[in-house]
Amino acid sequence: xxxxxxxxxxxxxxxxxxxxxxxxxxxxxxxxxxxxxxxxxxxxxxxxxxxxxxxxxxxxxxxxxxxxxxxxxxxxxxxxxxxxxxxxxxxxxxxxxxxxxxxxxxxxxxxxxxxxxxxxxxxxxxxxxxxxxxxxxxxxxxxxxxxx
Amino acid sequence: xxxxxxxxxxxxxxxxxxxxxxxxxxxxxxxxxxxxxxxxxxxxxxxxxxxxxxxxxxxxxxxxxxxxxxxxxxxxxxxxxxxxxxxxxxxxxxxxxxxxxxxxxxxxx
Numbered sequence: 001x002x003x004x005x006x007x008x009x010x011x012x013x014x015x016x017x018x019x020x021x022x023x024x025x026x027x028x029x030x031x032x033x034x035x036x037x038x039x040x041x042x043x044x045x046x047x048x049x050x051x052x053x054x055x056x057x058x059x060x061x062x063x064x065x066x067x068x069x070x071x072x073x074x075x076x077x078x079x080x081x082x083x084x085x086x087x088x089x090x091x092x093x094x095x096x097x098x099x100x101x102x103x104x105x106x107x108x109x110x111x112x113x114x115x116x117x118x119x120x121x122x123x124x125x126x127x128x129x130x131x132x133x134x135x136x137x138x139x140x141x142x143x144x145x146x147x148x
Numbered sequence: 149x150x151x152x153x154x155x156x157x158x159x160x161x162x163x164x165x166x167x168x169x170x171x172x173x174x175x176x177x178x179x180x181x182x183x184x185x186x187x188x189x190x191x192x193x194x195x196x197x198x199x200x201x202x203x204x205x206x207x208x209x210x211x212x213x214x215x216x217x218x219x220x221x222x223x224x225x226x227x228x229x230x231x232x233x234x235x236x237x238x239x240x241x242x243x244x245x246x247x248x249x250x251x252x253x254x255x256x257x
Contacts, residue, residue: 012191016193046155048154055159057150057152057157058151059228063203064194065201066195069192069193070191099194115153115154116154118153118230120230120231122233122240135185137202137232137234139206139232141230142153
């Protein structure tokens with residue numbers, strides 16, 4: 001009975017996880033296409049100057065917390081025995097980073113350039129409990145510059 | 149207050165500096181939301197309550213840093229950086245730091 005429940009949980013979380021992930025990637029790609037014309041760079045820490053007159057500078061941020069599902073954890077546990085790429089977690093990290101960067105860029109709509117973009121990430125999970133599901137929290141920030 | 153995470157403020161001149169200012173905060177969500185996030189953990193997807201937690205923590209850290217800069221008499225903070233750490237499950241620490249400076253708009257350049 002326990003085994004049956006376990007398999008049911010695996011199948012259910014596999015379905016829910018893959019549907020959520022597919023939809024999320026679709027949305028991310030659509031939003032990235034829409035923002036193709038607003039440039040973002042990660043330099044400018046030292047003396048950055050422009051020939052055009054700057055009228056506004058502000059700090060912009062974006063945050064996202066994405067969690068893996070039960071099925072992904074199970075697969076990763078198996079993968080841990082053999083080593084190699086953990087594809088199931090790679091896609092979670094990728095989604096979290098892209099989502100955070102997209103939110104930052106969307107909050108900077110109207111400005112011409114985002115300088116010195118930094119991405120900071122933390123794993124919020126219980127270190128004492130090896131069974132806990134990893135959650136990836138990402139914070140992206142940069143300086144948005146608006147020309148006259 | 150103007151904040152940038154580069155070493156200058158475009159279009160402005162830095163005329164004085166007041167040293168490093170910083171602000172930090174540790175925030176946690178209540179048990180009900182933690183339980184909700186636990187359920188969401190099984191199916192996967194975005195944890196909206198934790199995202200909100202992170203946003204609130206960031207705002208709090210920034211406002212503390214700005215207060216510190218204001219008491220020093222600065223009107224801008226340059227080279228702002230964030231550091232984050234996970235202290236326990238369900239709590240996030242956000243630490244913001246930067247250099248408080250006095251900036252002036254360049255006139256007749």
